[in-house]
Amino acid sequence: MLRRIILPAILLVLVYGFAVSKSFNEIAAGVALFMFGMLCMEQGFKVFSGGTLQRVLAASTDKLWKSMSFGVVSTTLMQSSSLVSVITISFLSAEMIGLAQGIGIIFGANLGTTTGAWVVAGFGLKVNISAYAMPIMVFGVIFLMQNSSRVKGIGWILVGVGFLFLGIHYMKEGFSAYAEQIDLTAYAMTGVAGLLVFTLVGILATVVMQSSHATLVITITALATGQVTYENALALAIGANVGTTITAILGAISAGISGKRLAGAHLMFNLVTGVVALVMIKPLLIAVEQISSVVGIASDDYTLKLAVFHTLFNLLGVLLMVPMIQPMVKWLEKHLRSESVERDVPRYLSKASLELPEVASRAVFKETVHLFNNAFNLVCHGLDLRRRDVIGDMDLHDLLDEPAQSIEIDLEDQYVRMIKDIYSANIEFISRAQAAAPPEYADSYSALRRANTDIVASIKATKHLRNNLQHYARSPDLVVRREYNRFRIRVASVLRSLADLNHADDAVVRLLSLDQIKVEAMDAADHATARVDQLIRDGKIASQMATSLINDGMYTRDLIEHLLVVADAITRATLPPGETLSEDMALQIEDIANIARSMDGAALTHEREFE
Amino acid sequence: MKRKKLLKKLSDLLTIGTEADKDEVGKLRDVLKALKVKQADLQEELESVQGDHERRKISKQIEVIRRQREKGIEVYKSIKEARQQ
Numbered sequence: 290m291l292r293r294i295i296l297p298a299i300l301l302v303l304v305y306g307f308a309v310s311k312s313f314n315e316i317a318a319g320v321a322l323f324m325f326g327m328l329c330m331e332q333g334f335k336v337f338s339g340g341t342l343q344r345v346l347a348a349s350t351d352k353l354w355k356s357m358s359f360g361v362v363s364t365t366l367m368q369s370s371s372l373v374s375v376i377t378i379s380f381l382s383a384e385m386i387g388l389a390q391g392i393g394i395i396f397g398a399n400l401g402t403t404t405g406a407w408v409v410a411g412f413g414l415k416v417n418i419s420a421y422a423m424p425i426m427v428f429g430v431i432f433l434m435q436n437s438s439r440v441k442g443i444g445w446i447l448v449g450v451g452f453l454f455l456g457i458h459y460m461k462e463g464f465s466a467y468a469e470q471i472d473l474t475a476y477a478m479t480g481v482a483g484l485l486v487f488t489l490v491g492i493l494a495t496v497v498m499q500s501s502h503a504t505l506v507i508t509i510t511a512l513a514t515g516q517v518t519y520e521n522a523l524a525l526a527i528g529a530n531v532g533t534t535i536t537a538i539l540g541a542i543s544a545g546i547s548g549k550r551l552a553g554a555h556l557m558f559n560l561v562t563g564v565v566a567l568v569m570i571k572p573l574l575i576a577v578e579q580i581s582s583v584v585g586i587a588s589d590d591y592t593l594k595l596a597v598f599h600t601l602f603n604l605l606g607v608l609l610m611v612p613m614i615q616p617m618v619k620w621l622e623k624h625l626r627s628e629s630v631e632r633d634v635p636r637y638l639s640k641a642s643l644e645l646p647e648v649a650s651r652a653v654f655k656e657t658v659h660l661f662n663n664a665f666n667l668v669c670h671g672l673d674l675r676r677r678d679v680i681g682d683m684d685l686h687d688l689l690d691e692p693a694q695s696i697e698i699d700l701e702d703q704y705v706r707m708i709k710d711i712y713s714a715n716i717e718f719i720s721r722a723q724a725a726a727p728p729e730y731a732d733s734y735s736a737l738r739r740a741n742t743d744i745v746a747s748i749k750a751t752k753h754l755r756n757n758l759q760h761y762a763r764s765p766d767l768v769v770r771r772e773y774n775r776f777r778i779r780v781a782s783v784l785r786s787l788a789d790l791n792h793a794d795d796a797v798v799r800l801l802s803l804d805q806i807k808v809e810a811m812d813a814a815d816h817a818t819a820r821v822d823q824l825i826r827d828g829k830i831a832s833q834m835a836t837s838l839i840n841d842g843m844y845t846r847d848l849i850e851h852l853l854v855v856a857d858a859i860t861r862a863t864l865p866p867g868e869t870l871s872e873d874m875a876l877q878i879e880d881i882a883n884i885a886r887s888m889d890g891a892a893l894t895h896e897r898e899f900e
Numbered sequence: 901m902k903r904k905k906l907l908k909k910l911s912d913l914l915t916i917g918t919e920a921d922k923d924e925v926g927k928l929r930d931v932l933k934a935l936k937v938k939q940a941d942l943q944e945e946l947e948s949v950q951g952d953h954e955r956r957k958i959s960k961q962i963e964v965i966r967r968q969r970e971k972g973i974e975v976y977k978s979i980k981e982a983r984q985q
Binding site for chain 1: 924927928930931934935938957960961963964965967968971972975
């Protein structure tokens, strides 16, 4: 509702501004070019965020100083703390980093963003920046026209820098022209009221432009041309710092609980820093004067003094908040919790990660494992098996004779609660991510899509099997009960083997281990068929029961096949692109059938021949 | 000058091929080693385990690994042959 009013209002103000003032035209064009430059740079940096990203992250965020340095460097390079915080949220949602590391990056990003003020105040206003913009953009466009995605990425960054410079130039020109026409300092306010009002203006401007950097650049250029007083510019800078959290908050709306916690930490940090800066404005200004005189900044160079102030209060914020990181983590984990799970929802997917191929692929992989974990429980309970028995040391053959202990479960209802939302989100996410990802991710996404569809198919097979199992696994007839318990044992045995697979390290070895499970499953299926034939021949079961056993045997086989496909696809998704070894060494279906059928009793001698 | 450049490009391409082969051979060796260890473990388990069902199961697992190793050795040989050519 608010958005419906705000956007037309902004458009109307702009149209009015364009009609009445040429200078306003230039300033607005400057802001637009500046923001477009930031978008181009974002586009460029995304190209470099794949592949080795995770390794770099792991190596550069394992200690607090490292994650802070990562935040400083990445924000200095990208010139956008908002972008860094949104990317950090996506890292956190995909569990690539922990909350404390994420907070470290955010603190670092706040320091990194201060470099922007230095660049604009120290360089942008002192030289004719547009003279650099043109050649940079020409080189950028030439790079954009190349085939290599990395060269294109560099092209986007150069074009972005060019537009940033051009934007600063237009803003500077616009404010200079304004200075000749009207005196905006007439609206200047002094004292506490001035501080509070201009802080609020800074917050609003940043929320509208979604960029503290843009607010700061406008403030600096306006200050350079004397359109804002130094005192009010300081308040605008404080406001920009608080307002910048809005991007992180918007990014966290679609993120999981960990992303929300990080956005909370970001808000807390910037609010505390803002309040401290407002309360301590006088001592800070004295410090700014002293630092300026030490480093040789002229007493009337207010733009550079603003940069000093901006750095100083962010540094103060970091110094104050660093000892608070652990209590902050505890507080956020205590007060921001996942809603009690009426319906299980995706944990690792976030819109922010969609545009970062490595993060998106990691997120959907983890979400698929999450889905499989839920399905694992549903399959166990659907077959009246307890998860702890399946993955524990219990001898599964103990289940053979005893009537199955019933586990109350409504599979239809549990499907809606534990599977449906995650499955739908995964399929949608995979479709979107696959469209945006480079071609080398295609195999991984196809495998994950297959894993998701087969997880759902395995639950459907469980539902079919459960219909008769509920009666016959508790049948007073031992023969019938045993056969149905054998179905349960077969599935439990496969589930146990799959759970054990997680302990193997290498993905290729894990994939090859699936062949062993396939042999065992095929062997068990063949024996089940042979046993039903035997029971019919011996007259131990009626023909109706025989057909039930044959049908339910098929459901069991289907269920196991789906589970194996899921395990295969999930493991395959972790293989490096172009890996063919698992294909070369895995056994063909004929080999698996041969081993399953030809080794009864003869395995020992057969094996020794090869030693 | 042009010929020199062409030769350099060609040698770069050839180096890329060799590097890829080296990676594949290294990975293959690691996998074969892991399988050999698994097979030895299973063999040891087979010696100690009682009961037909368990013995049969382990024997089949050993047979799967044996065949996979055989295929792996074939791949290794074909890479070596290709290199010699």
